[in-house]
Amino acid sequence: MSILQFLSDSLRNGVHRIGQIEIQTNDSIDQIQLVHVDDIPLAAQPDQGGLKVHRDPEAARDLSTFSEDGEYRFTKGQTNLRRGWLMELSSLDELRRALDLFYPAALGLLAAQKEGRLEIEHLRDKLNRQTGMYRFARTISDAGAQQLVREVCGPAHQCAKRILWQLDATTSLEDSDASRYSGIPGDIVESEAFPLLCREACNHFVAECRKVSKAEADRAKA
Amino acid sequence: MPLAPKPESALFIVGHGSTENPDSSTPYFDHADEIRRRGLFKEVHCCFWKEEPSFREAWYLTDCQEIYVVPDFISEGYFTQDIIPREFGLTGPTSDIRGKTFHYCQPVGVHASMTGLLLRRAREVAPGIDPASTTLVITGHGTGLNQNSTKAIRDQVDLIAASGAGYAKVTDAYMEEQPFIARWDELAPTGNVVVVPFFISDGAHSYQDIPVLLGIEPEVGLAASQREIFRHNPHHLRGKTLFYSSAIGTERHLADVILDQVADFDARRALATA
Ligand code: SF4
Numbered sequence: 001m002s003i004l005q006f007l008s009d010s011l012r013n014g015v016h017r018i019g020q021i022e023i024q025t026n027d028s029i030d031q032i033q034l035v036h037v038d039d040i041p042l043a044a045q046p047d048q049g050g051l052k053v054h055r056d057p058e059a060a061r062d063l064s065t066f067s068e069d070g071e072y073r074f075t076k077g078q079t080n081l082r083r084g085w086l087m088e089l090s091s092l093d094e095l096r097r098a099l100d101l102f103y104p105a106a107l108g109l110l111a112a113q114k115e116g117r118l119e120i121e122h123l124r125d126k127l128n129r130q131t132g133m134y135r136f137a138r139t140i141s142d143a144g145a146q147q148l149v150r151e152v153c154g155p156a157h158q159c160a161k162r163i164l165w166q167l168d169a170t171t172s173l174e175d176s177d178a179s180r181y182s183g184i185p186g187d188i189v190e191s192e193a194f195p196l197l198c199r200e201a202c203n204h205f206v207a208e209c210r211k212v213s214k215a216e217a218d219r220a221k222a
Numbered sequence: 223m224p225l226a227p228k229p230e231s232a233l234f235i236v237g238h239g240s241t242e243n244p245d246s247s248t249p250y251f252d253h254a255d256e257i258r259r260r261g262l263f264k265e266v267h268c269c270f271w272k273e274e275p276s277f278r279e280a281w282y283l284t285d286c287q288e289i290y291v292v293p294d295f296i297s298e299g300y301f302t303q304d305i306i307p308r309e310f311g312l313t314g315p316t317s318d319i320r321g322k323t324f325h326y327c328q329p330v331g332v333h334a335s336m337t338g339l340l341l342r343r344a345r346e347v348a349p350g351i352d353p354a355s356t357t358l359v360i361t362g363h364g365t366g367l368n369q370n371s372t373k374a375i376r377d378q379v380d381l382i383a384a385s386g387a388g389y390a391k392v393t394d395a396y397m398e399e400q401p402f403i404a405r406w407d408e409l410a411p412t413g414n415v416v417v418v419p420f421f422i423s424d425g426a427h428s429y430q431d432i433p434v435l436l437g438i439e440p441e442v443g444l445a446a447s448q449r450e451i452f453r454h455n456p457h458h459l460r461g462k463t464l465f466y467s468s469a470i471g472t473e474r475h476l477a478d479v480i481l482d483q484v485a486d487f488d489a490r491r492a493l494a495t496a
Contacts, residue, residue: 002285061251065244074241076274100267100283104275108282117320121278129308199279203241203272 006111007099008092010194017193019103019160020081020185023095032095034087034102037186043086051086057094059087060101075202076103077161079185109197121200124168127209137210142167144212146174152208153198154178160185161198225262225481232265232286233257235480236277236293236306237422239270246423247273249472250294256477263290271301277309281319288323290487292480294422294471296331296362297374316491325491327483330471331374331420335482337381339473344389344416347455348465353388357410361403361432362420364396372396375420397431404435407460415464422471429468438466 001009008029016023022040024033035043035051042049054063067073067080081102089095099107112118123145127138140148145167153159154177162183166172173179183195201209235254240246250268258266269280291310293302310324311317317324330336344358360382362375375394383392390412395403406415417436419428433439437459457464470476 004285058251058255072242072244074239074244074273100275105279105282108284109279112282118282131305200276202274207241 001111001115003108003111004092004096006114007096007107014192015194017184017186017188018099018106019077019196020079021099021102025095029092029095030090032089032091034089034095034098036081036083036085039083039086048086051084054085054087055089057087057089057098058101059085060098063087064102075159075204077196077198077202078158079155079160080158103196106194106196109199110194113197118164118197118199120164120166122165122168123201123209126165126201127206130206134206134210136213137206138213139217140209140213141216142171144216145209148205148208148212149173149178150176152178152205154181155185159198161196163198165198165200225485227262228288228290228484229264230286231263231288231290232267232284233263233480233484234280234283234289234291235266235268236280236291236295237268237270238295238301239273240425241272243425246425249423249469249476252472252474253294253477253480256474257480262481271305271309277306280310281322284322287321288325290325290327290484292327292483293329294476294480295329296420296422296471297371298329298332299370302329315487325484325487327487330476330479330483331371331422332377333479333482333486334381335479336470337378337385339475339479340378340382340418340420340470341385341387342475343418343467343470343473347418347467348414348416351414351416351465354390355412356389356414356416357391357393357412358382358387358389359393359395359403359406359409359415359417360420361395361397361417363427364399371420372399378420397427397435402435403432406436406464407462410462413462415462416467417464418467419469421469422476424469424472433466436464436466438464 011025011029020037022035022037039051042051063082063085064073064076068082087098089098109118130137153163156177162181163179182190183197184190184193235250237247237250247270254266254268264286265284267283269275269277275283293306295302311319312324312326315326340360360375360378362371364372379392379394393409395401395406395409397403401409419432421428438457455465
């Protein structure tokens with residue numbers, strides 16, 4: 001199934017949310033509105049509550065680059081998407097382009113998962129192919145990595161993604177709010193949202209692994 | 223030769239990206255936008271080493287079976303020869319990866335059409351200035367680690383010198399090796415000097431480090447003023463008139479070079495199978 005087909009089937013089956021974005025469409029999916037979940041009431045007002053209207057899907061890049069407080073969102077699963085905008089699009093293709101900028105590859109990963117074609121990358125594999133200064137990340141202990149998942153991932157730490165990876169093929173993640181998270185932030189039934197998937201640890205997680213590895217090595221020396 | 227449309231294929235523009243500086247990936251998105259507007263490919267995507275979507279997730283981005291991968295990099299080197307092939311799972315110029323065909327093109331910076339781009343940028347940054355009284359300096363990082371980026375710049379210098387553009391002198395210069403960009407005034411026999419950084423994006427090198435080495439800025443400045451660096455031409459310094467350009471990769475016409483690399487790939491492939 002193509003990504004476009006997956007997207008249109010899902011919308012027709014009642015999916016209307018991805019991450020912090022509400023997707024509102026008409027039946028023929030040629031009038032589409034994207035809005036931050038917290039701005040849904042504003043968007044319903046006659047003057048659209050003063051939200052700034054965008055009609056170019058490429059605007060999604062600028063809208064998703066910085067959080068409200070100016071933090072650079074290089075990991076797009078962060079639950080700090082800016083508010084105050086509304087995007088009006090007129091085709092499925094435009095919608096897909098916008099969503100690919102808001103949540104890169106999210107739809108493609110879901111479509112592949114649905115067909116059993118999604119390949120997961122476990123943490124050890126990811127760490128073992130780090131180079132340069134991140135090479136050091138690979139020496140992190142299992143316990144250190146398990147602890148990091150609790151400290152870095154999950155909505156308590158502003159990440160909305162559902163973790164699919166394990167430490168390695170035989171070592172699953174210890175149960176925690178983060179490891180168990182659905183990938184669907186906010187209050188919505190699961191069948192109405194696209195979950196955000198984490199198929200490999202992000203660069204932020206790898207950078208944190210490196211710090212823990214170093215601390216572990218220092219402790220061993222002390 | 224203009225590229226024939228490929229309505230069934232996808233184009234992947236591959237960049238480095240940054241976890242600290244969002245400006246670093248802006249040119250890649252701009253180039254993708256420009257190419258998308260021309261309607262030559264069914265899909266155009268960017269993917270990055272340090273940003274999302276990652277190289278490993280790129281496979282999932284597209285519905286197309288055939289994908290052209292163009293490294294939006296300035297030279298051959300570690301990234302284009304090791305990292306990108308490894309992360310994508312490429313095995314040669316054309317690779318079949320889980321049912322999709324990937325064509326791996328050469329990086330933009332080594333294409334001969336970069337010469338035209340550099341000349342255009344040099345003219346734009348110093349409008350109305352006679353090349354005969356001007357030294358053109360193409361500058362890069364230059365370290366022992368990546369000889370190829372130095373070579374890419376030297377090749378461009380030779381091509382510009384041979385192009386008949388009429389510059390009194392064309393030279394390369396580097397942040398960390400001879401000839402040093404910090405000594406630009408000694409490298410230039412002329413009163414006018416145009417400096418074009420041979421990088422894809424305006425990162426710390428082009429808006430902080432090089433301006434300090436040139437003497438435009440007293441010290442590595444605040445990121446907030448980064449764009450200003452390129453607006454204050456010309457600079458009257460060390461008895462000369464200096465024009466400083468933003469990174470060559472930020473040039474809109476770099477989109478043409480990306481397409482040139484795709485066309486070259488096809489031409490090489492046609493030759494190989496002829
Ligand atoms: S590794 Fe953790 S923090 Fe990073 S994207 Fe995945 S779930 Fe989020």
